[in-house]
Amino acid sequence: MAKARGKVIFKEDLCKGCELCTTVCPVNIVVMDKERINIKGYHPATVKEMDKCIGCANCATICPDVVIEVERIIEK
Secondary structure, X not given: OOEEEEEEEEOHHHXXXXXXXXXXXXXXXXXXXXOOOOOOOOOOEEEOOHHHOXXXXXXXXXXXXXXEEEEEEEEX
């Protein structure tokens, strides 16, 4: 049976820190990076455990600024 996983890519300098993406992740791996500040002055979103990403793209769908891209990978 094939298993899906994903790779999330953020355009971090465009993130305005709205945190919407953190509310829709079914595996709770999208978080705000409290250690960094982007060029807009916000804490950008990031993924804390990429290996747990299932590639659902909920985060990319809800992002109002199109900051997130999700690559879906099907493993056999």
